[in-house]
Amino acid sequence: MAGPKYVLEVENVHRIYESAAGYTHAIRGVTLRVPRGEFLCIMGPSGSGKSTLMNILGGLDRPTAGVYKLEGVSTSELDDDELAELRARRLGFVFQRYNLLPRATVLRNVMMPLIYTNVPVAERELRAYKALRVVGLPEEYYDHRSNELSGGQMQRVAIARALVNDPALILADEPTGALDSATSELVMELFAKLSEQGKTIVVITHDPDTSSWGDRTVHIRDGRLFTEEEERALIEAAMRSGADINARRGHT
Amino acid sequence: MRPGDLAQETWSALSANKGRSALTILGIVIGIGAVITMTSIIGGISNSMAGMFGANAARVLTINLHGISNFTLDDVAELAKNIPDVEYTMPKAQIQHEATYEKTKVQATIHGEVNKVFEAHGYKLLQGSGFTEEDEKRGSREIILDQYSVRNLFGNTDAAVVGKSLKIGNDEYMIIGVADKVNTFSMTQYDSQSIEGIVPITTAITRLTGNPNITSIEAMTSATSDADAVAAQTKEYLSRRYKLQDSKEEGATRTVSVESNKQLMQQVTSMTSSFQAIMVTVSGISLLVGGIGIMNMMLTNVTERIREIGLRKALGAKRFDITSQFILESICLCLTGGFIGVVLGLLGSFALCGIVGAGLAAAVTGSADPVLPVIDPGAILNAVLTCVITGLIFGWYPARRAAKLDPVESLNHQ
Incomplete structure (x- = not known):
């Protein structure tokens, strides 16, 4: 497969928000590399900085300090329109709340990223059909409006939309957060299948069941990343001493 | 996109x-x-x-002479010959007279005109015909009424009146035509006690006014000329030819005004x-x-x-x-x-x-x-x-x- 070894390279990235109340250090020196074809889960509790990291990885936000490269391209050096172009061509997003256009049909929702890259209409339809077949949505639903579908079907459409531009990276933010456990499992099975087909996938979640589907899981707490082993060691040490895990983390 | x-x-x-x-x-x-x-x-x-x-309104000049007592139809003809951009002239006379049809008496406004006035002002004949050159030359006792005058005299605008006679003064005038209008501003539509009509200019000055003096003339300028320029040329010619004074001069008595309808x-x-x-x-x-x-x-x-x-x-x-x-x-x-x-x-x-x-x-x-x-x-x-x-x-x-x-x-x- 052509291109750099790592689809995603994050080097000592910080994200600091400035507001009237002061500064919020949401991401504190995160370093992360994701090789092509990996299925990575980033797990963390609410407020840990995982959405902020997701926004940076998705090119929706820029780091305050540090370097983030997607397929070797540093996002800090791109202007807004170049970032939009990068998102249109190299990224696929799956959101917790699906974010489909309710008034548009399934097919039009899936084709939407392609209208911003000027893909010819006939090719768009072919690619949308292909993506919808990959996610296993029956053809009878293609002309339905998206708000006529169930939650699981909507998430399948959202995944098809993320696949349609053949992205280098699929980013999913709590993709099972709005689904029941049976449907969640079906959706995660789909991600696993895509991963087997060579897609690079990063799923952000707070749910251990969801993260168990990944090839690798990293943990995020207070804007810092920990490996599975570091996280386990932290928890065990905290349990032994009865101390707060967040207080221990400062000494690692 | x-x-x-x-x-x-x-x-x-x-x-x-x-x-x-x-x-x-x-x-x-x-x-x-x-x-x-x-x-x-x-x-x-x-x-x-x-x-x-009228369609040709912008081409018409209005000439008014003041303080001149011997400007005749011959002078009007000479004016047309001397101003190349004047296609034809239309001497005018207007008389108020009582008119009678059978026992109905009305106040008549009679316009002495040449036949060209129909073309110049776009008056349309609804019945009958206009004057011939012969009628104009011999001063025939013929009249063309407007449609409202017909209504005022005969009850409705469509009444067949051609060939009927109307007494104006002591003479009988035969109605030879009915036009939609015979004057730009007419009151016959609103005043049922009045009529308006056109007679040949020669008839007007010989039979009705008894005065050969013409004080009001209209002139049709050529389509390619500038009406304002022709107006100035006409004024200059008349002033020189008849030794007229500038109307702005104090105490001026013999003056002429030439106005182009273009301005109007x-x-x-x-x-x-x-x-x-x-x-x-x-x-x-x-x-x-x-x-x-x-x-x-x-x-x-x-x-x-x-x-x-x-x-x-x-x-x-x-x-x-x-x-x-x-x-x-x-x-x-x-x-x-x-x-x-x-x-x-x-x-x-x-x-x-x-x-x-x-x-x-x-x-x-x-x-x-x-x-x-x-x-x-x-x-x-x-x-x-x-x-x-x-x-x-x-x-x-x-x-x-x-x-x-x-x-x-x-x-x-x-």
Whole structure:
């Protein structure tokens, strides 16, 4: 497969928000590399900085300090329109709340990223059909409006939309957060299948069941990343001493 | 983003809110409708006024001599020969006389004219015929009445009157024709006790006034000449030939005035243009209010669709894509409003002219022909352009606001 070894390279990235109340250090020196074809889960509790990291990885936000490269391209050096172009061509997003256009049909929702890259209409339809077949949505639903579908079907459409531009990276933010456990499992099975087909996938979640589907899981707490082993060691040490895990983390 | 996609996205967004879109364009519909109605009616009034003076009105000079007692028909003929750009002259005389038909007596205004006056002023013969050159030469006792005089004497305008005789003074005059009008401003339509008619100029000066002196003449200038220049030339010729004084001189008694109808026509045009400007300004205010309505709706639209904007940005929409989508929505709203406004405006102008056209014509031009609206393609094109510009101006701010939204904040918007 052509291109750099790592689809995603994050080097000592910080994200600091400035507001009237002061500064919020949401991401504190995160370093992360994701090789092509990996299925990575980033797990963390609410407020840990995982959405902020997701926004940076998705090119929706820029780091305050540090370097983030997607397929070797540093996002800090791109202007807004170049970032939009990068998102249109190299990224696929799956959101917790699906974010489909309710008034548009399934097919039009899936084709939407392609209208911003000027893909010819006939090719768009072919690619949308292909993506919808990959996610296993029956053809009878293609002309339905998206708000006529169930939650699981909507998430399948959202995944098809993320696949349609053949992205280098699929980013999913709590993709099972709005689904029941049976449907969640079906959706995660789909991600696993895509991963087997060579897609690079990063799923952000707070749910251990969801993260168990990944090839690798990293943990995020207070804007810092920990490996599975570091996280386990932290928890065990905290349990032994009865101390707060967040207080221990400062000494690692 | 391809234009076809832009159009599809715009249609999809607007059709999702049909009711609101319809209410939003109401201001534009009223504004454009008012402009088109007013422009069509004013165009109709303008045409009626031009029709009142005749198609060749701008080419006619009016010559009035003051303090001259021996200006005869021969002098009038000589004038035509000496001014090359004068095609023909029309000496005039006017007499008030009592006229009698059987036992009916009315006050008659008799105009001594040459037959060319019909061509010059566009008077149309409704019955009978005009004078021949022979009639003019021999001073025949023949008269052409206007249609209202026929009504006043014979009961209705369509009465067959050719060949009947009318007594004016001591002479019997045969009615040889009926015209739609015999004078630019006539009162016979409103005053049933009066009539107006035309007799040959020779008849007027030999039989009715008994005075061969001509003090009022009209001259038809050639189509290629400048009527104002010919007027100046005519004045200069008459002043030199008859040793007339400048009317501005103190104590001047022998003077001449030569006026071109071009100036009169320009005054008419200027008057209708001013009226039109006032109407367009009033309608423009309505358009401004409509435009603000559009902007208001577009701002509401942006607020309601923040998550959609965030999603589009996440999927790769650039600022230009978002800006152009919202601006196109605004332009489409304005154009739809404009189209409906043009149709309603035209229907309105026909309806209004149908209801008050006759009264309007009578009040403004004194004509019996109702004012008919004029469909001006220029006004329609202007209306369309105005809609596009209104859409651009009032859609710009909401569109830029949408384009500047932060994608992360937009996606998280509740």
